[in-house]
Amino acid sequence: MLNILILGLGQCGNRVLDAVNHEAFGSGGTFAKYYSRQKFPASVKTIAINTAINDLKGLTDTRAKDRFHVPHLHGVGANRALGKKVFDDNKEQIMSEIDKRGSFELIFIITSAAGGSGSSFAPLLVKELKKAYNAQIICIAVLPFREEGSIFLQNTAFCIRELVAESPNGILLVDNQYLKKYAGDIKSAYDKINISVARRVLFLIEALNSEMLMVTDLGDLKTVMNGGIGIGTMGYYEAGKDGTIKSAILGSFKPSGLLFPANVYNEGARAMLIIKGDKKYLDLDLITKTVEELSTDVGQVFKGVLIKKGRPKVLSLFTLNSVPELENLYAAAADAIRFEMDKREQSKKQLDDAFAHIDELEPIY
Amino acid sequence: MNGVRILVIATFFVFVLMTPVVVASGNDSYYIFDNELQVNEGITIETSIHIEVVEVxxxxxxxxxxxITSYQRPERMITVFKEDGPQANRYETYSGASIYLDVIGVYSDSVQFRVSGPSNWRVTDYYDVDPEEGGGEVDEAVTVPKLKITRTLDISSVQQGQTAKVTFKIKNDGNGTASEIELDEPTIKGAYREGCPTTLDDIAAGATERVSYDLKIVDVEPGTYELNPTLLNYKSESGTSYSSESSSNVLVIVAEEVLAPELEIKLTIESDDDVIICGERFSVTVRIDNTGNATTGRITVKSHLPDDVRVAGGEIDPVYESIKPGDYEEYEVTMIAYEPGKHVIKMDVLWADEEASASAEFWAERSGFDKYYIYILAAIPIVLILLWLIKRRREYSF
Incomplete structure (x- = not known):
């Protein structure tokens, strides 16, 4: 059985982790935690790490013992520089808390790239985890709504750069801005995004830890994540009443099922397909044929088939050769930084001009 | 006046003359005679009192x-027993003065005796008696024996198998010797007389005989028995037959006391109105009394409890080595009754080949708590669920 650690950093990472814990209870709803136990498909340990204690208190499905508060007032205020310092100050405690959970083969780090604690902790934590564990480290980085402000864009730009620099086994992007269109208001968008990410993560874990008809394993995941620039995303599709397995596979490649806007057929480097469903729906020949067709466009496609009751569900995981949307984000971030710099210089100049009026003057009483 | 003087002087002389007699009567230590006389010898005191030894x-x-003969007095025969003492054999003279006879020693044909009386009295003569003369005088006198018999028992109540001592005191109140005395003693059926004479020796006038025998109670049922009067048949010296009888006696015969231990066992349940609450402890005190008259051997107590009564504390079937007569052993046992209803606790005490039993009843009722038992049972899972929910909630509270 795989030993998996899921770390949720910062407010965003905490909530996605809480959604993972909630989904692990199955279909029991809000009160499932009172009478049921989490049914992780592998040996999964979770820790929510945050400097803001109120964010930790707001979690509902994560055990108290799995919430670790890094003491620094009530958060670092989206200040990554401060966040890095707080991490360095509490590095030993954080690593000790992780170490209590044992050893792992696979570690997920879920964090917002835009916030304070999560975006500043994540690159440093990747570095520490790589030193401490011989495990695959997959970062799930959530990109902000673009209208959230220039600081979040800056944080995102620098966080992603630092993450790539630390070379985790892979970075899976989740774009709030992209997914917002599939939800109504911001609140329901957040909830949907969190649940979507949680279900995909659990699907992936189940596939990696199960006896499968066609096998994908941790090695395949590593290979896939090594493809392209090491950045990718996940897609998902659940077949309808009249849908075929082929349509389900192709559906998981559609933009509507992806967590990050990408043209998989053009930009994809490697892919992994995990197909789950009742055996009667799973035509292996058709699956193989479809995967072969996709390979011509996407590159290497690993496939795994998991026999479970229900209609076919497909999880697709990609790494990309190029990420145009990320370029757009960095461009916007750069504009925001420049705009911020210009504005700050103007403000400073305006303030200096104002102060100039009283140069060489003394107060007279 | 002269007449008065004469009366006073005469009174004085009378007083003076009377004084030695009074003193003598109260002074027993003055012996007029203290010597030995042969049979048919006699002495004369103060020339008028004749004392002759008739027989020994x-x-x-x-x-x-x-x-003894004296002035203006009929002849009197007195039998004096050795050690009777002088006061038992008094002879009063016509003048009112008394003498006392006391036998000191009796020999084959003589007797040593003392005569005490007024201190100024003296033996005035010693003489021999002609047996023919003396006997002739006796034969000529009218002598009638009169025996009075008194029967006494040393105990009024006797156990079966024991012996009562019966004593006859026969006194001849007549002036003649009683002879050919036959004693007819009735008995109680089942009792046997040992040493009871049927004939007695002659009893002289004034003499007293004492005879005893043992009445052994052998096979007599316990009860109160009347011992009928003893009949005495006797004859005077002239051959006339007489009879007398004693009064009857009452003898209580009680059953023979058998030495055996006897045990009684008693149970005491300590509760209000003999009502016990199911499931609650209650005390039972067991007391074993030895009401017999012997110490027991090894004693075993055996209990018989209802199925739903259990011993919660104490030894219910102890073993005792012995219990002395009048003594007792007591112990306490704590029990619990589990089912409502009437319960009977029975205890046996066994010793030798004997057995005694006792039992005690009590009612057991369910407590008020039991009425809510079903609700409490129903509440337990709810409480457990609540506790579980609280625990789970705490697990998720940060």
């Missing part, structure tokens, strides 16, 4: 028979 006998009791 040593068996069965030492005694001597005296014939």
């Amino acid at each position: 006998k040593r068996i069965p009791l030492e005694r001597a028979k005296f014939r």
